Amino acid sequence: MRGAMQPVSRMACNGAGFLPIILLFSHTEHAVMSDCYAVIGNPIAHSQSPFIHAEFARQTGQDLHYRALLAPRDGFTSAARQFQAEGGKGMNVTVPFKEEAWRFATQLTERARLAEAVNTLQFGAEGILGDNTDGAGLVRDLQNNLGFSLSGKTILLMGAGGAARGVLQPLLAQRPARLTLVNRTPARADALKRQFAAHGEILACGYAALAQPHQLVINATSSSLHGALPPLPETIFTPGALAYDMMYAKEPTLFLRFAAAHGASRLADGVGMLVEQAAESFTLWRGVRPDTAPVIALLKSC
Ligand code: ATR
Numbered sequence: 001m002r003g004a005m006q007p008v009s010r011m012a013c014n015g016a017g018f019l020p021i022i023l024l025f026s027h028t029e030h031a032v033m034s035d036c037y038a039v040i041g042n043p044i045a046h047s048q049s050p051f052i053h054a055e056f057a058r059q060t061g062q063d064l065h066y067r068a069l070l071a072p073r074d075g076f077t078s079a080a081r082q083f084q085a086e087g088g089k090g091m092n093v094t095v096p097f098k099e100e101a102w103r104f105a106t107q108l109t110e111r112a113r114l115a116e117a118v119n120t121l122q123f124g125a126e127g128i129l130g131d132n133t134d135g136a137g138l139v140r141d142l143q144n145n146l147g148f149s150l151s152g153k154t155i156l157l158m159g160a161g162g163a164a165r166g167v168l169q170p171l172l173a174q175r176p177a178r179l180t181l182v183n184r185t186p187a188r189a190d191a192l193k194r195q196f197a198a199h200g201e202i203l204a205c206g207y208a209a210l211a212q213p214h215q216l217v218i219n220a221t222s223s224s225l226h227g228a229l230p231p232l233p234e235t236i237f238t239p240g241a242l243a244y245d246m247m248y249a250k251e252p253t254l255f256l257r258f259a260a261a262h263g264a265s266r267l268a269d270g271v272g273m274l275v276e277q278a279a280e281s282f283t284l285w286r287g288v289r290p291d292t293a294p295v296i297a298l299l300k301s302c
């Protein structure tokens with residue numbers, strides 16, 4: 001059903017309104033009692049989140065139902081409210097609704113407040129909690145999966161849009177030696193530098209001002225989506241550097257190909273981050289942390 005919100009499966013949800021069904025058909029209690037979650041976005045058909053959360057649920061023995069929900073571009077709030085009213089426990093939020101979800105939440109975690117974007121909602125009696133697990137997902141992928149400790153490293157973060165904003169504070173919290181934020185429009189990098197000043201030092205610049213090589217270069221621009229390459233100098237990677245593209249695609253992105261050709265010795269795309277941010281959401285909702293390694297391996301083998 002393109003362009004319209006998909007209906008929620010009432011039988012699978014645990015809303016107060018379904019109590020009579022539970023009482024009447026106690027033999028179906030297992031299916032009726034499953035907690036409902038969804039990822040909401042537009043488009044959404046490509047989303048791997050239902051697969052990832054189904055794997056997490058299977059692995060941890062959690063009884064839940066997780067689906068993809070397509071909302072009209074102007075219909076996020078009503079779709080989220082309807083999902084909540086029908087018993088939904090939580091949602092992941094993806095493009096283009098993360099900023100709207102930030103305004104929709106009635107309470108925010110500190111990292112979501114700073115990111116000005118929410119990718120995880122939790123519906124509770126006290127209200128709607130908004131969190132942003134993207135930065136934590138990136139940091140976990142870098143440190144736990146790729147074995148790249150951020151402390152004391154020189155990091156170049158490319159981009160000053162929502163994707164960069166969402167990971168800035170978690171990166172700074174790891175105390176890198178230097179974090180340079182580069183953007184095609186340098187004024188946007190400057191604005192973020194000022195906004196995050198309390199969380200650590202950021203050097204902000206445009207691509208023409210880049211001089212020193214970096215141990216980690218992260219692409220948080222949307223350039224890979226457009227088949228474009230930010231104008232990086234060829235000397236931007238130290239020997240042994242890690243190049244990380246937050247996007248992922250079947251073939252290596254232009255940025256990763258550029259990195260391989262110009263001295264980066266390690267390349268990573270955003271699949272690990274995708275699974276790790278999902279694991280953070282799952283842990284918030286269910287109180288149990290899934291094992292991400294087998295799920296990352298499954299996605300990479302597809
Ligand atoms: P998102 O929320 O995905 O970060 P966004 O807010 O539109 O999306 O930001 C996109 C980012 O990618 C911006 O930093 C943009 O640079 P500008 O601020 O100068 O527009 C950056 N970007 C997009 N295409 C790019 C390219 N070809 N080269 C360099 N930077 C690019």
